[in-house]
Amino acid sequence: MNADRPVRPAVSVAAPGPAQVCVTCSDDGQVAQVVEVVDDHTVRARTSAGVQTVDTTLLATVAVGDRVLVHAGTAITDLPPDPAPESSP
Amino acid sequence: MKFVDEFRDPAAGRAAIERITALAAAQDRGFKFMEVCGGHTHTIYRHGIEQLLPAPVELVHGPGCPVCVIPMGRVDDALHLAAQPGVTLTSFGDMMRVPGSTSTLLDAKAGGADVRMVYSPLDALAVAEREPDRHVVFFAVGFETTSPSTAVTLQRARALGIDNFSVFSNHVRIVPPLRAILTAPELDLDGFIGPGHVSTVIGNRPYQFIPDEFSIPLVTAGFEPLDVIQAIEMLLRQYDEGRCRVENQYTRVVRDEGNLRAQQLLEEVFTTRDTFEWRGLGWIPHSGMAIAEPYADLDSERRFTLPGARVEDPPACECGPVLRGVLKPWECGVFGTACTPETPIGTCMVSSEGACAAYYEFGRLRVADEPDPLPLVSADRARR
Structure with a gap:
């Protein structure tokens, strides 16, 4: 893709589909509480949707009971110990 | 429930709206604030915040929905990848429904292409590991909330020696479009509600150019309704007290320095494109993230020849x-x-x-x- 290429018009653009909240539109964040440390970069963590595998490569340390903010399967920050269920949205 | 009840407390909300009304009245002028993040847009509409605000305070919605800013030509490129023999294209759910110039990824799937929805790029890598006879492409979109996950995945693919996997990177940075919006003549903004979760990665410091160069404040905010309302109050209070700076309403999650590990990994795995096309905003310098040279063999744009066409939005679409x-x-x-x-x-x-x-x-x-x-x-x- 570059800026010098000619622009062509679009034709039909309808995408039938169910009305739904986004499954993940990549900016959905979920708070998760670690229930098991699997290895040095993987934990099992409980979210509002159940227990799932979360990558923790980007965190310095992680232990059972810690709360983390997860985007796209990866914890991007740790959270204070209170059970704060922030999510976006 | 802690951190929900207090951030959805109607009495606290009414009190904050009263303070906002008084602050705006004291300035005797209008204010136009832009929420950057799509999560804030969702909160504002879901909780009717626009209807609660006094007339002088207007909210405008910015480019922070990562799905929304992908130009149609990039969707066409993804459709092209999905049509290649032996390719499995993986994508977040919403991208499956985004129209390209003639169809969507869901249409391609219905037509027989191997298109699969994943929740994480790590899931896409797992598909590649399980199915070595397929080449698995991950259609990567998103701001600095999601690009760290893609970076972790590329690092993992390298460590595991998986070569039937590549990433079609459409990751973008949040700061360049803010500068583009501020230099556009048609918007006369008085402040930004800064993105909460992007800021957990990049921190608050990259926004400092906004008060320094454009003399308007930014307040990073969380996603509960009172987070957004408090951020609006903090913006107005800066005007009331003659200040103009970057402030953090979301202190329970965002640190000023961000996540240094994530920043370091992004630097290692990605490189900044000279320019990248945004739907609605045009070409924005240094806003796109391409895969860096050490990971070139995992870059779909280098492993496949893509059409790379630019596609005009439908005339009716605004x-x-x-x-x-x-x-x-x-x-x-x-x-x-x-x-x-x-x-x-x-x-x-x-x-x-x-x-x-x-x-x-x-x-x-x-x-x-x-x-x-x-x-x-x-x-x-x-x-x-």
């Missing part, structure tokens, strides 16, 4: 002005009629974080004695 904050969703000619979440014409109607979808879902539900902001949609449809 996502561009909506994404620039100069048009409200309901002012678009096809909003709620030809363009609905079931049959989206534009990207803003696809994702729940898109301003049009959020307004369609929540903004139409107003009390009967208020003026109808959406005359094109019948009352029956509005009550669905």
Whole structure:
């Protein structure tokens, strides 16, 4: 893709589909509480949707009971110990 | 429930709105604040925050929905990848419904292409590991909330020696479009509600140019309704007290320095493109993230020849002005009629974080004695 290429018009653009909240539109964040440390970069963590595998490569340390903010399967920050269920949205 | 109840407390909300009303009245002028993040857009519509604010305070919706800003040409490139023999294309759910110039990834799947929805790029890598006879492409979109996960995945693919996997990177940075918006002549903004979760990665310091060069404040905010309302109050209080700076409302999550490990990994795995096309905003210098040279063999754009065509938005679609904050969703000619979440014409109607979808879902539900902001949609449809 570059800026010098000619622009062509679009034709039909309808995408039938169910009305739904986004499954993940990549900016959905979920708070998760670690229930098991699997290895040095993987934990099992409980979210509002159940227990799932979360990558923790980007965190310095992680232990059972810690709360983390997860985007796209990866914890991007740790959270204070209170059970704060922030999510976006 | 802690951190929900107190951030949705109606009494606290009313008190904050009263303070906002007083602060705005004391300035005797109008204020136009842009929320950057699609999550904030969703919160604002879902909780009716626009209707609670006094008339002088206007919210405009920015380009922070990552699905919404992907130009149609990039979707066409993904469709091209999905059509290649032996390729499995993986994508987040919402991207499956975003229209390209002729079809969507869902259409391609229905037509026989191997297109699969994943929740994480790590899931896509797992598919590649399980199915070594397929080449698995991950259609990567998103801001600095999601690019760290892609970076972790590329690092993992390298460590595991998986070579039947590549990433079609459409990751973007949040700061360059903010500068582009500030230099556009049509918007006269008085402040930003800064993105909460992007800031957990990049921190608050990259926003410092906004008060320094453009003399307007930014307040990073969380996603509960009182987070957003408090951020608006903090913006107005800066005007009241003669300050102009970057402030952090979301201190319970965001640190000023961000996540240094994530920043370091992003530097290692990605490189900044000279320019990248954004739907509605055009070409923005240094806003796109391509895969860096050490990971070139995992870059779909180098492993495949892509059409790389630029595609004009459909004439009826006004996502561009909506994404620039100069048009409200309901002012678009096809909003709620030809363009609905079931049959989206534009990207803003696809994702729940898109301003049009959020307004369609929540903004139409107003009390009967208020003026109808959406005359094109019948009352029956509005009550669905």
